[in-house]
Amino acid sequence: MKQDFFKKFVQKAAQENEQKLNAEKRKNHFKDLGRRGGLKKKSDPQLTRIISFRMTESAYQIELKKAEKVKLKLSTFARMVYHGKVLKIDEFKTDEILLEYGNNFKRIKNLLRHREWNVFSNKKKIIVEIEEIIELIRQHLYSKMNEKNK
Template sequence: MEKDFLKEFIYEVAKENEKKIAQEKRKKYFRELGRKGGLKTKENKKLDKVISIRMTNSEYETLIQKQKRYPLKLSTYIRNILFEKELKINEFKTDEVLLQYGNYFKKLSNLLRNREWNVFENKKEILLRIENLIELIHQYLYSKTRKNE
């Protein structure tokens, strides 16, 4: 009887130990997955090289005047000019009104959907037209950004 009790006790302890080991393995597995998975981290390009140049006062003044047109630091402006990057500071500034209209139309369509507007007989037609208009605005803006790229 003591042998059965001892065997049973050892068997239960071994089972619990296996469960603990399996649980630890699982934790380590998911911890490792967490390190591998998730959102891709953005690459932070460090600007670690310094170049100094000499220029005359007049050259410096013209450079400062050109740089003041854009809300950029002087070094960023020079880097963009050097590598012939397009200065996209106010990318959607010209289309700001169009973006606001798109947002307002979206709010209108949500209002028509979520509340009881039984006053309008052609509610579905109005919703359809608003959705078409929103889609046209998005197509226009995204085609413009694709052209700039």
Template structure:
């Protein structure tokens, strides 16, 4: 009787210990793998080099006036101009406009699907054209995202 109890106790203890070890291995495995799925982590480009320049007050005022057109810090603006990235700043404005157009077109299609708008004879044609336009906007924006990656 005691031997059976002792054997069962030892088996139960070893099973619990194996479960704990397996859990720790699993935890370490996923820690090593890192996060599965999700967005790609952005590379943190550390800005560690400093360049100082001297300029006149008039040059500085001109630079400040040009920088105020964009929602950027002065150092970011200078870096973008120096690396010829200034043109990419205005791209996001066109993207925002396209996104707004896409949202408005979706609202229009939802309105046309209501029963009140059965007056139009070519309602289906309008819906098809709007859906094609929305699809073209999405394809353009996704292609831009893929080019940037």
């Protein structure tokens, strides 16, 4: 009887220990995957070094406004300024605006093609000019892309 009790006790302890180990493995597995699971954590070198400097309150407020303007945190913005990458953000904004203008010109051109706009006598001339503008915008954006790729 004592041996049966002892065997059951040892088996139960072994099972509990195995469950704890499985739970720990599962926990570590999800820790490797990240908080929400799915993708693994980035293996890129993490930002570990700190550079700090002092600035006046007015300079700080100016830089904070600039960072908010490009929708970045101040530390990220300062890092980009340090590496000289801030100008690329501004270039993207001008490209974005040009794309938006191009889309609007296409919409205007499509509207002019409808029968309702037959009132205009110079409708064809307007459509040709809009097409030229769209082509110029497209050429400008593609030339910028080609320059970046070289």
